[in-house]
Amino acid sequence: MEAIRVDGCLLEPTEEVPEPPSGDQINFAKIPLCIFATCAGFDRMTELATPKSRAFSLSAAEYRSICDRVYALAGIKLGDQKQDLVYSRLSKRLRTLGLENFGPYLNLLDSPEGQGEVEFMLNALTTNLTSFFREVHHFDHMKSTALKECLNDKNSDRSLRIWSSACSTGEEPYSIAMTLLESGLDPRRVDARILATDINTDVLEQASYGQYSQAILSKCPPNYRSYFQMAPDGSGEAKAAVKSLLRFKQLNLLGSWPMKRKFDIIFCRNVLIYFDNETKARLVDRFVDALKPRGWLYLGHSESASGVHPALEPSGRTVYRKIS
Numbered sequence: 001m002e003a004i005r006v007d008g009c010l011l012e013p014t015e016e017v018p019e020p021p022s023g024d025q026i027n028f029a030k031i032p033l034c035i036f037a038t039c040a041g042f043d044r045m046t047e048l049a050t051p052k053s054r055a056f057s058l059s060a061a062e063y064r065s066i067c068d069r070v071y072a073l074a075g076i077k078l079g080d081q082k083q084d085l086v087y088s089r090l091s092k093r094l095r096t097l098g099l100e101n102f103g104p105y106l107n108l109l110d111s112p113e114g115q116g117e118v119e120f121m122l123n124a125l126t127t128n129l130t131s132f133f134r135e136v137h138h139f140d141h142m143k144s145t146a147l148k149e150c151l152n153d154k155n156s157d158r159s160l161r162i163w164s165s166a167c168s169t170g171e172e173p174y175s176i177a178m179t180l181l182e183s184g185l186d187p188r189r190v191d192a193r194i195l196a197t198d199i200n201t202d203v204l205e206q207a208s209y210g211q212y213s214q215a216i217l218s219k220c221p222p223n224y225r226s227y228f229q230m231a232p233d234g235s236g237e238a239k240a241a242v243k244s245l246l247r248f249k250q251l252n253l254l255g256s257w258p259m260k261r262k263f264d265i266i267f268c269r270n271v272l273i274y275f276d277n278e279t280k281a282r283l284v285d286r287f288v289d290a291l292k293p294r295g296w297l298y299l300g301h302s303e304s305a306s307g308v309h310p311a312l313e314p315s316g317r318t319v320y321r322k323i324s
């Protein structure tokens with residue numbers, strides 16, 4: 001199994017899992033956790049504080065209160081198994097703020113002066129696993145099908161709108177941008193824009209820099225490295241031609257979507273898994289509405305749903321097309 005960069009996230013065997021390399025089904029539930037964590041490039045044991053070593057107390061009621069807030073704000077369902085992770089991530093914050101316990105932290109979240117803290121809490125508790133050309137079949141599909149049609153459509157308004165709706169640290173939208181350029185996009189002829197959004201302001205800031213370490217860039221196929229200004233240490237920064245296609249904005253998928261124009265292509269990958277069925281269904285409805293007729297929706301590998309929406313038809317592995 002390939003090592004995967006994990007941005008301080010806890011991979012739960014039942015949640016987001018590395019996609020099988022060739023579509024084979026791997027039962028991650030059967031992999032012992034320590035092996036799983038190591039395979040994922042993440043030493044889970046270092047992040048989790050055992051109850052014995054805890055400096056702060058986190059009662060069941062306090063934990064429930066944090067889960068309820070995260071659910072209400074972002075739609076993310078944190079199960080009981082996330083308690084150690086939540087403790088570990090937020091206890092760092094308690095120390096920084098000089099708070100004695102989680103009780104005062106919850107009071108802070110409720111207070112007018114604690115509104116900025118809500119953003120910090122969400123930034124700390126989202127899972128941001130991503131990589132360049134993750135689920136490469138989506139990029140192959142986009143190049144051979146969606147972009148071929150969009151870029152060759154003589155009747156189109158010569159504009160192309162793409163939305164990467166949970167873009168994390170940017171590897172997904174930069175991969176989309178490079179695929180566009182690789183497909184022969186001439187920005188002087190086609191007004192192409194990729195909107196990249198996420199709820200987490202920290203990852204968005206990182207994404208906007210377009211700077212990636214050697215380890216992260218190793219996920220980028222060699223023929224795409226020329227889109228980066230490479231440094232001697234193997235790190236790189238996306239070139240202006242790539243950056244100019246991208247706009248980064250904070251957007252909570254549960255909130256309002258202020259975009260006026262509809263999209264040719266929407267990527268919503270590996271985020272629906274954190275939501276309950278009702279929220280997922282509501283979001284798919286909204287994505288359908290945000291797509292142009294015959295637009296494409298790309299979902300994550302564990303988010304495929306047969307009969308995902310009556311207005312969508314399957315167009316490839318976890319790719320759907322708006323019927324009209």
Ligand SMILES: C[S@@+](CC[C@H](N)C(=O)[O-])C[C@H]1O[C@@H](n2cnc3c(N)ncnc32)[C@H](O)[C@@H]1O
Nearest residue numbers: 074126129130166168199200252253269270271
């Ligand atoms: C696992 S990453 C997926 C990144 C990328 N789409 C991919 O597949 O590689 C999930 C992202 O969803 C974001 N997210 C979680 N809840 C969200 C919400 N309610 N609105 C917008 N983004 C959200 C997280 O901040 C995180 O960056």
